[in-house]
Amino acid sequence: MTLGVLFLVVVALGLIAWFVARARAAVFRSGSVGRFSALPAHHGWYVALWTILPPLVFLTIWWFVSPALVTDAVLATPAAAALPPPGFARAAILSEARYLSRGDAFGAFHNLSEVLAPAYATAQRRYDWIATGLAALLAFAGFAFAIIRVRPNFAARTKVERIVMLALLAASLIAILTTVGIVASLLFESARFFAIVPITDFLFGTHWSPQVIDARDPGASLGAVPLFWGTFFIGAVIAMIVAIPFGLMSAIYLTQYAKASTRRWMKPLLEILAGVPTVVYGYFAALTVAPAVRDFAVAIGITWASSESALAAGLVMGVMIIPFVSSMADDSLAAVPSSMRDGSLAMGATPSETIRRVLVPAALPGIVGGVLLAVSRAIGETMIVVMAASGVAALTLNPFASTTTVTKQIVDLLTGEAEFNSAKTLAAFALGLTLFVVTLLLNIVALVVVKRYREAYD
Amino acid sequence: MTERAPTDWRTDAMRRRIARRYAAERRFRALGLGAILLSAGFLAFLIVTMIAQGASGFTETRLALPIDFARATLAVTPEQLRGQRADLALAGAGLEGVVDSAAGATFGASGGAALLSDGAWLRVRDAIKADPSLLRRKATLDVPVASDIDMAYKGAGGATAEQTVAVLRGSLSRGLNIGFFDGADSTDPTRVGIWGALKGSLLTMAVTLILAFPIGVLSALYLEEYAPRNRWTDLIEVSINNLAAVPSIIFGLLGLAVFLGTLGLPRSAPIVGGLTLALMTMPVIVIAGRNAIKAVPPSIRDAALGIGASPVQVVFHHVLPLALPGILTGTIIGMARALGETAPLLMIGMRAFIAAPPAGLGDPATVLPVQIFLWSDEVQRGFVEKTSAAIIVLLVFLLAMNGLAIYLRNRFETRW
Numbered sequence: 123m124t125l126g127v128l129f130l131v132v133v134a135l136g137l138i139a140w141f142v143a144r145a146r147a148a149v150f151r152s153g154s155v156g157r158f159s160a161l162p163a164h165h166g167w168y169v170a171l172w173t174i175l176p177p178l179v180f181l182t183i184w185w186f187v188s189p190a191l192v193t194d195a196v197l198a199t200p201a202a203a204a205l206p207p208p209g210f211a212r213a214a215i216l217s218e219a220r221y222l223s224r225g226d227a228f229g230a231f232h233n234l235s236e237v238l239a240p241a242y243a244t245a246q247r248r249y250d251w252i253a254t255g256l257a258a259l260l261a262f263a264g265f266a267f268a269i270i271r272v273r274p275n276f277a278a279r280t281k282v283e284r285i286v287m288l289a290l291l292a293a294s295l296i297a298i299l300t301t302v303g304i305v306a307s308l309l310f311e312s313a314r315f316f317a318i319v320p321i322t323d324f325l326f327g328t329h330w331s332p333q334v335i336d337a338r339d340p341g342a343s344l345g346a347v348p349l350f351w352g353t354f355f356i357g358a359v360i361a362m363i364v365a366i367p368f369g370l371m372s373a374i375y376l377t378q379y380a381k382a383s384t385r386r387w388m389k390p391l392l393e394i395l396a397g398v399p400t401v402v403y404g405y406f407a408a409l410t411v412a413p414a415v416r417d418f419a420v421a422i423g424i425t426w427a428s429s430e431s432a433l434a435a436g437l438v439m440g441v442m443i444i445p446f447v448s449s450m451a452d453d454s455l456a457a458v459p460s461s462m463r464d465g466s467l468a469m470g471a472t473p474s475e476t477i478r479r480v481l482v483p484a485a486l487p488g489i490v491g492g493v494l495l496a497v498s499r500a501i502g503e504t505m506i507v508v509m510a511a512s513g514v515a516a517l518t519l520n521p522f523a524s525t526t527t528v529t530k531q532i533v534d535l536l537t538g539e540a541e542f543n544s545a546k547t548l549a550a551f552a553l554g555l556t557l558f559v560v561t562l563l564l565n566i567v568a569l570v571v572v573k574r575y576r577e578a579y580d
Numbered sequence: 581m582t583e584r585a586p587t588d589w590r591t592d593a594m595r596r597r598i599a600r601r602y603a604a605e606r607r608f609r610a611l612g613l614g615a616i617l618l619s620a621g622f623l624a625f626l627i628v629t630m631i632a633q634g635a636s637g638f639t640e641t642r643l644a645l646p647i648d649f650a651r652a653t654l655a656v657t658p659e660q661l662r663g664q665r666a667d668l669a670l671a672g673a674g675l676e677g678v679v680d681s682a683a684g685a686t687f688g689a690s691g692g693a694a695l696l697s698d699g700a701w702l703r704v705r706d707a708i709k710a711d712p713s714l715l716r717r718k719a720t721l722d723v724p725v726a727s728d729i730d731m732a733y734k735g736a737g738g739a740t741a742e743q744t745v746a747v748l749r750g751s752l753s754r755g756l757n758i759g760f761f762d763g764a765d766s767t768d769p770t771r772v773g774i775w776g777a778l779k780g781s782l783l784t785m786a787v788t789l790i791l792a793f794p795i796g797v798l799s800a801l802y803l804e805e806y807a808p809r810n811r812w813t814d815l816i817e818v819s820i821n822n823l824a825a826v827p828s829i830i831f832g833l834l835g836l837a838v839f840l841g842t843l844g845l846p847r848s849a850p851i852v853g854g855l856t857l858a859l860m861t862m863p864v865i866v867i868a869g870r871n872a873i874k875a876v877p878p879s880i881r882d883a884a885l886g887i888g889a890s891p892v893q894v895v896f897h898h899v900l901p902l903a904l905p906g907i908l909t910g911t912i913i914g915m916a917r918a919l920g921e922t923a924p925l926l927m928i929g930m931r932a933f934i935a936a937p938p939a940g941l942g943d944p945a946t947v948l949p950v951q952i953f954l955w956s957d958e959v960q961r962g963f964v965e966k967t968s969a970a971i972i973v974l975l976v977f978l979l980a981m982n983g984l985a986i987y988l989r990n991r992f993e994t995r996w
Contacts, residue, residue, distance in 0.1 A: 186843055283892040290806065294799030294816050297866070300859045301819040304830060307837035368615045375612030388616060390986055395623050397913075397982050399920025401949040402971050405956045406626055409964070444619050472601055474608035495825065502827025504923035505949075509956060529829050533926055536836065554833045558826065565825045 124250065125185055128257055132181070135261050136174035143169035143272050150274050159277035168278040171285055172268035177257040184253050195245035201237045308558055311551030318545045319344050324552060330515035330526075332535060332546050340545045346553065348515035352525035356436045356507060357500035360521060364440025365496060369447025370489065374477055376448070377455045396445035404509030407438035412510055419522040428524035430512035436521070439506050443496045450495065454488025454572075455481055491572035498564035502557060504529040528553050630975070634968025640757040640770060641733040642722035643695060643748065647682040647704065649715045657715065670708065676701045679723070687748070695744070697724040697770040699759070722753060727769045727962035736961065760969065764937050765951065769962025772955070774970050776937040780850055780930075780945030781919060783938060787854020788861055788918050793911055795858075796865025797900075800907070803866070804873040805895050824863035831860045832927025840928060847929035851941040856924050861914040868910020872903040905992030909985045916981040920974065922949040948974050 144166035151158060160168075193216065196202060206212050218235040223242035272278070316324070319341040327345015335343050372392065376385050412434035419427030458481050466476040482489070512524035513534055535550040588594065679701040680693035687695055700723040707721050708714050725733070732741035733752055745752065763773020799820070807813040835856035839845045845852050876899050884894040925931075930950050938945035946954070948970065955967040 189844065279890065283890060286892050287802075287806065290798050290802035293795045294802045294807070294820075294866075296795055296859075297799065297816055297820040297823055297863065300823060300834070300862075303838055304826065304834045307834055307841075308830075311837060368619055371612045371615035372619055375609070375616050379609055379612055388620075390982075391620050391623065392616075393986075394979065394982060395619060397916060397920070397978055398623075398626070399922070399949050399974060399978065401920070401922045401952050401956075402626070402630070402975065405952065405967060405971065406629065408956065410629055441619070441622050472605040474605045475601070477608070498825060499827075502829065504827070504829045505953070508923075509953070529827070529923070532829055532833070533923065536927055537931060551833060551837070554830055558830050561825065561827055562822065565822060569821075 125181060125253070128181060128254060129178070132174055132177045132257060132261060135265075136170040139173040139265050139269075140166040140170035143269060146269070146272050147278075158274060160279040164278040164282055165272045165276070167282045169265060169268040169272065171282065172264040173261050174264075175285075176260040176264045180260055181253070181257055188249055188253065192242065192245045192249055195249070196238060196241045199238075199241045201234075201241060204234060204237075304558065308551055308555040311548055312555045315545065315548035315552045318548070319552075324549075328517060330531075332531070332549060335545055344545065344549055346528075346556070348517050349526060349528050349531055349553070350556075351517055352432070352511070352515065353501050353527040353529070355519075355521075355525060356432050356511065356527055357439065357503065358497045360433060360436025361440040361443055361500045362493065362497065364437055365443035365447050365500075366493060368440075369444045369496075370451050370482075372444065372448045373451035373455060374482075377452055378473060378477055378481075392445040392448055395441070398442075400442065400503060400505040401509070403438050403442050404505040404507075407434050407506055407510035411438055415522070424522055427522045428512065430510065430524045431522045432511065432518075432525045433521040435507050435510040435527075438510065439500055439503055442503070442506065443500055446499060447492055447496050450492025451485070451489050454485040454492065457488065458484045487571050487574060491568040494564050494568035494571065498561045498568070501527075502529065502561050504533060508533050528557050532557075627975070630968045630971050633965055634970075634972045636734045637965035637967075637969025638757055638760060639734075639754050640759070641725050641730040642753050642755055643725045643729075644720050644751040644753070645679070645682060645696070645700075645723050646686055646718065646720045647678065648718040649678075649708075650717055652678040652682070670705050675705055675708075679704050691744075695725055695729055695748075697726050697730075698768040699766075699771040700724055722755070724759075724770050725752070727960060730770055731961050731965075734965075760966070764935050765933060765946070765954070766935060767933075769958070769960050769966055772963075772966050774948065774951065774973055776934060777946050777948045777951035777970070778973070779937045780853075780934075781947040783850035783941055783945065784853040784857065784925075784947055785915060785919060787851055787941065788857040789911075789915060791854065791858035792861040792865055792914070796862045796911070796914075797869055797907055799862075800866045800869030800873060801895055801900065804870050805899065806891065820863045820866050823859075824867060828860060828921055829923040829927065831856050832924030834859070835924060835928045846942050846944070848932050848934070848944045848946070849942050850938060850945050852928050853925050853930055853945075853947065854941075856928060857918040857921060860921070860924065861918045864914035864917065865907070865911050868913070869903070869907045872906025872910070873899060875906065876902045905988055909988045912981050912985040912988070916978050916985070919981070920949055920978055922953055925950050926953070948977075 144162045147160075147162035147165035151162060196216070196219070197205075205215060215232045215235045215238070218232060219238035219242050222235060222239035223246060323341025324344055324346055326347060327341060328347045329343055329345045330348050331343045376388055380388060412429050412431065415431050415434045415437070416427045416429045419431070462480055462484060463476055466480045467473070471479070507527045507530045511526055511530055513526050513530065514524050515526050515531075516523060518525060532550045532553050535546055535553075589598075679696065683696055683700075684692035686692060703723045704721055707719075724730070728737055728741040729744060729748075731737040732745045733754070737745070759771060760773050762775045763771060764776025766772045799816075803813065803817065803820075807816070835852060839852045839855055840847060845855075880898050880902065881894050884898050885891075889897065925947055930946050931954060932944060932946065933954075934944050934946050952967055952970050952974065955963045955970065958967075
């Protein structure tokens, strides 16, 4: 049986167990009038969980482990001796044999895979039977263990609730596991990278050209400073020049001037701007904005203007960030006590004077926190720069020149044809680690700023 | 403190001053309105541009092509077309050559066949399958034209193609491009379709939802209702808030290193895409879920506890049902974000050229945003309208999801 069917069978067994246990509990309740520790349904749940969980845990582990076991079994057959040494060709033949054995392939490119396919089918069948047998054994053992516990004085509810609590705890631990997974995988691959390239070359080198890496001194062409500068220039300078004024003024208008009815449809409109996928912004930037920017540059006399300018990517990224800045500013403006606003208005200040001299200064820490978060989001943004910025790493202050960013380089490095162990591929993980650390720091600083500000008024 | 004379509001200086302040007020207000209108204008410009460029992608240009099946030497008879074997019989019948020579006979031997799309013979095949009696007579069929002719007929082609269109005008017509909705990727822009990518997206989303929703809701419940306040729960909270702000491409690197590198799952499969996106969506659901749970008043918990419910019963019988609309709103927003996500999926290899819709979770697949990205890289003119058309489809999905979320929020917003 395949794993999917096995899962369904186990769940069906659990359902049966639930009914059996509930019926059993109902029987001993029907005659007597004593006090019981649990309802029949709780007994049902207790037995059902004991029937389902052990085989499910087993099958989940099996799902990850069994492909390797099957491959090992195939490799142990005599026919596998003719396989080429580990590498791309070997993997291709093995995966072709696997497809053939499942009947998914129409034909084979390699003769060897046709020879290996029956071995694959045999091994797969054998391991499928082992899985079925073990899962059934676990299900029945769990069922037997639980069903003999169904007695009038057995506190099934407490036991079930303990399992539920464990499930809740396990669910929330996944966040930690993900964080650990991110940090561990980035650190691990980066460590391999820094074994090849000195960390100082990477962090302080000013020459980036991963296409041609000198094997004797790989660090010389993997200096990431131009990438850091390009990322900062596009994400933190150009994008913010667009996003901060527009976001802040939108928030001020929406919170202070707009009628409730206007606000009701203006706000969702801004939210839609935030919901547009970045690939759409990227396409728009590359197709419409970038040529317009170049035409503009040519019109003002810059003849060498690039069609993959920092300005085009930055402008569109700024528009993407507007709703984000706006909603952060909105929140912090709303958190300013209205007595401060009313006091200023009562002194005879106009609304705009109140906003500029009272509300914005009072909300400033919150706004600054929001801007920091926006910067963090802008420098981590990928698709706009992948589609609108160039791959040329240059240290330039000119917005019409082409620059590249960290995220664009990660995509370029990992979607090529390179080997998984080369300095080129591993450099992507080092860039990823840098990006992760920088955005993490920005987020922490932003949260600290916001938190300190909130304490002032609560 | 010295006494000051009351301000004389009638002096010219004071009037000018007030006028200046009011003008500043009006300017500031106009600035705010301008900012918001420009933002909305940008959105409108984007949508209008996409519709203007993409609307023609939903139509195709067809050429009326007379084919004399009776005289063509097709290795197939109407009797062979009954039942299951029809596709196989037609595939080996040399239909492509017959269509090409028919085009050559009608529109000139040199360039006639080049007028037609690579997929023109498929249309003829379908027509024959629908009506086998065609094989015995002469018929005129509408078949799709090559991409450059198609573009020229839509008014965006090159000079030579424009001339060809002017010559052919009488036999050209326009129709709904059904192939765009049920086809998959192709190298010929007239043959591409979004169904392959859409199906990949749906499978990926299904995996994401199945994993992220229960995990997200359960951890929100744990953190909000049961978790003791200690260093461990603080750690969980910090990692969830941090994960929500991690750049999406980092999740792609995680998926590449862990799911592909360590666990050896298949490249570019919906299952890996779904796993990666689930890790990204889960924090969004947790944060929305916690807010919704927090909004349920404590009196409801106290009442349930007061009549003897256990803490688990309180949560699952009372708190969770009341918080569910809020959780669903957050889930829909998280799923909409996942549906539009491209970067992490590029990392796990979903940018391959895949010409068949995926049949299962382990099959190579692509998703709609990645398909848009791939088409945007194509240099052929015909791909511009297809890219924009695919963007329209994606935006329709996203707007529907966001609209549903806003509707749910308004409909179920309860104030206790």
